[in-house]
Amino acid sequence: MTDDILTQRIFKMMAQLSVVRVPDIKMEHRLREDLGLDSVCSMELLSMLAEELDLDVPMEEAAQVTTVAGTVEMARRHLALKQAAAAS
């Protein structure tokens, strides 16, 4: 999956949970303050990442992420780990 496609998929997930629409979501947005995603929404987002991208992100790690860019980076890192595990 290319970075652009991954980013767009994550934006779509965020838009489902936020009042902000996909075209208006920016990488520098903060999840809580700018997108209005509270802790329950963050958990829902993590659930979506698990379901739609088959990513097993630990709660400890997800709890540290506070921005859109951080979320994309976390997903990218876990996708790479998954691909590396599959290749080995």
Next chain:
Amino acid sequence: MKILFVYPRFQRHAEAHPELKKWVPMNEYLGSPSLGIAAMAAVTPDDIQLEFRDDRLSPADRATDADVVAFSFFTPAATRAIELAAYFRGLGKKTIAGGIFPTMMPDLCEQHFDAVVVGEGEPIWHQVLADVRSKSLKPRYKAPEIPDITKLPMPRVDLYLAKEAGDFKPDDYPVQLSRGCPMSCVACVLPTSMTKSLRHFSIDHVVGQLEQLNKHGKRACLTEDTSWFPGANAKQLRLLFERIVAKGAPATISYIGISMPLIITSTPDMLKLAKSAGVDMFYLVGGFDPITKGAFTGKDPRNLERAYTAIKKSLDAGIEPYTSFLLGNEDDDEGTVDRMLEFAAKSGITKAEFAIFTPYPGTPSWVKLEQEGRIIDRDWGHYNDANCVFEPKLMSAKQVTDGYLRLWRDFYAGKDFSDKCVAERTIQF
């Protein structure tokens, strides 16, 4: 050498407020002890003789030929544990305290017991026993590392099963899926008592625990909602459900703990799988999570809507949401009782329990309320969710207690006392 393990008794809701027996249809259910003693017995060498006394069933302060008496207790049982320790020390016995309360209040416990084990005890237990043998018991023990729980043996639940007699025949016993939690919920002690590192037992271990109970005709209660956390945790739970379904043993789980955010984040597919694995009831714990902390304040329509969604999702999956409501959170006011009752009626909840917010030692709320000088009762026996031991923010302590009683009374008003299904487990604690 011989060890006497003691599980001290504690005051239950219907003991604190006998009027509940008039208002609530109930077959008063006395459940199994928590797993602490079974876990420590499992790592006790075979050459040491064991005895177990459940002080809830018959008073534990009786003569013993044991060399040492080991107590495992949480806050509501602390007053009684201290009383029992004095009795056994009077007999010349060495006493050891472990469990949640001693872990959170070791300085206090050191005054009453010969030794205190802080945190998860398995890695240090052999050292404690060696020191008992050599008569060099130290006042405090703490394992240098948290245990690798994948290497732990099965808990010795047989010690508990052997105590069944008369009316005391629990139909289920606790099974652990994991230990620790990365969250920081204000009312929960778990991240402090078992660290923030969420560790899983292996699926084989969990299935082994289920099979151990199955052999005795018992079911398992899985009380940890951490197992539903999205990602790796839910995957582990899914594997467990799949194993149960594959084994064709759908009647092994009596209930499983969950909270509303985790119902919301669970997929319908996962809930369906839970149902297929024999999960007919959720123990739906409220008052810790952002949904139930906001839903009944009258100021948070978003979380009220989410609360309705969570109950509907549970009912749609065919899983009864046995809901635990907590009164006395910082934003709860005099209208909260009516809002909870209205929600319970409209959402279709048929069975519920009600509790008073309690700042258990070691929780973030305990630290906060201590700093603010709002702890008004230090009788540990009152820390049982049935007494208001702190000064609430928007209500008086009396209003909270009266509200808690009204919740029980009004929720069960008109419910059929002769219906065994309604009466089952209405008051578990």
